[in-house]
Amino acid sequence: MENSTKLLKEFNLKVTPQRIAIVDELYYKGHLNIDDLYSSMLNKFPSISLATIYKNVNSMVEKFFISEVKIPNSKSVYELIKEEHSHLVCENCNKIEDIVIDTSSVLEKLKSQSDFSVNYTNVVFTGVCSSCSK
């Protein structure tokens, strides 16, 4: 069975061709906003509705299968949930990369300064990617 089908079942989402395509697209592209997703889906399903995109994205978010990534000064993108990671956003080409960075040193500092108990650490680096800085 294909990977996307398996994943959808694991997250208790009914398997439809549209959903498989959304998962495939997120898998290959990594980060997509609603419009990108809609454009891509239109290639495969010329009569797909934007409402279908929204409904599916929303139910996938609810089931913690995908997550919304809020980017400063830009539209939100969606990505498949995986290991906790940070994001690199290029101001020049707008590309978003994932990077797994050990944030324990910052968490230690926080613990020494505050009584706040952290469940989730969100880090977004904005700057210029290696290909753009060449």
Add this chain to the structure above:
Amino acid sequence: MENSTKLLKEFNLKVTPQRIAIVDELYYKGHLNIDDLYSSMLNKFPSISLATIYKNVNSMVEKFFISEVKIPNSKSVYELIKEEHSHLVCENCNKIEDIVIDTSSVLEKLKSQSDFSVNYTNVVFTGVCSSCSK
């Protein structure tokens, strides 16, 4: 001269009673979303328009006087621009606190892993604040 008036002038924003009130409110409350800001303003200016809030917030953002803070799973809030800092968001009471944390250790790690050149580091910690965990 009051503080807010002075600040508005420094940022080349014409001083109006509505703008002074917005700055005062942001100064005292720290972080406010558009609706909170509108509600507060309605107390002082019963006929203020939402459009006025938007127009002022937008021009203040353009002049780098205030900034939008995007919070995972929640509405954006606005704050006066000051020293770079991170945010603590309580999942329980939704309060947002500022915290100045040294993020150089994470930047060092990033530098050793990638060629990305960082201009701005955005950190949001989500969890439970000290008063809620009591």
Add this chain to the structure above:
DNA sequence: CTGACTGCAAACGTTTTGCACGGTA
């Protein structure tokens, strides 16, 4: 005095909803 700001209403873009139909389990 001039240009910018305000408040109102209309317009706009984005997201959600209701419904009839079709597909999945």
Add this chain to the structure above:
DNA sequence: TACCGTGCAAAACGTTTGCAGTCAG
């Protein structure tokens, strides 16, 4: 077969725009 997903159209929502009157510089 029963329920859920799809596509369409309409509705709802948040934000922006245009305009006439007013105010700040």
